[in-house]
Amino acid sequence: MSAVLAGLAITIVGGDRRTEYYLPSLLQAGAKILAVGLTRLPCYLDVVPVDLLAGIRACHALLLPMAGMDAKGRVQSYYDDAPLVLDHTLSSRGLLVLTGVARPQLRELGAVNGWRICEIGADDELAYLNSVPTAEGAVRLAQDRAVKTVHGSRALVVGYGRCGITLAALLKGMGAHVTVAARQTGALAQAFAAGHSPQHIGDMSRGLGSYDFLFNTVPALVFTEDVLVCMRRDSVLIDIASGAGGVDYQAAKKLGRTAILAPSLPGKFTPETAGHILGRVLPRIIIENLPEER
Structure with a gap:
């Protein structure tokens, strides 16, 4: 890998087990890595431990976990038990902040602190490559x-x-009889061409009780109480949509339906593969989004 990140300091804040697998690619690309909340990283990784404020002041780009931060500003780390909290005191005008998904709280905080937020989960190359470990995890x-x-x-x-x-x-490929529910006629035609049974998402309730496994990828409320009541009690619904997902979880609990919101599956089930995928795409994404003034 060419040294496309030479001369750049990148601060990594927290993260899941993917971190130790993508980090070598950033080092090989010439980046200096400042580590926040990563005290249990393998010792062979050449990083500089810093606190959060120092890391933000010294870096060209800040890399958050794919899950971003929660509503209280907390960032999770597999490699450290100390709390990591982002707040309005971490101002750095023009700082590139990369995360998988930027929830409203992060966008609001970014506006206050002058950060430039980049949702790498929307990158086509990453999304297609990441779909494999996501599907296997689901x-x-x-x-x-x-x-x-x-x-x-x-x-x-x-x-x-x-x-x-x-x-x-x-x-x-595993031998299931697959039905695909979608809105767009083009997507339904594509599903039919791939050998699946197409169904308009508006007709999803019809025949819902015939499914053993249900998977939602739509980040909007599609499994309402009226839909969930048509689902069998012994069926399993896995929701891999971003954010809050697409299921009314209170209704699912009330009805006794098994519905699981499953974010960050690649980091939980296949961290090595998912980490290598990040290592493949991160240098390009950083270069494409880095402000010239930094």
């Missing part, structure tokens, strides 16, 4: 909660974007 999670095999089962995939395409293909 199926593994479903299998853990199920009482039957995927092979021979009936599975519903809601949404036919990047993750939906990969997930439907994986389920079909």
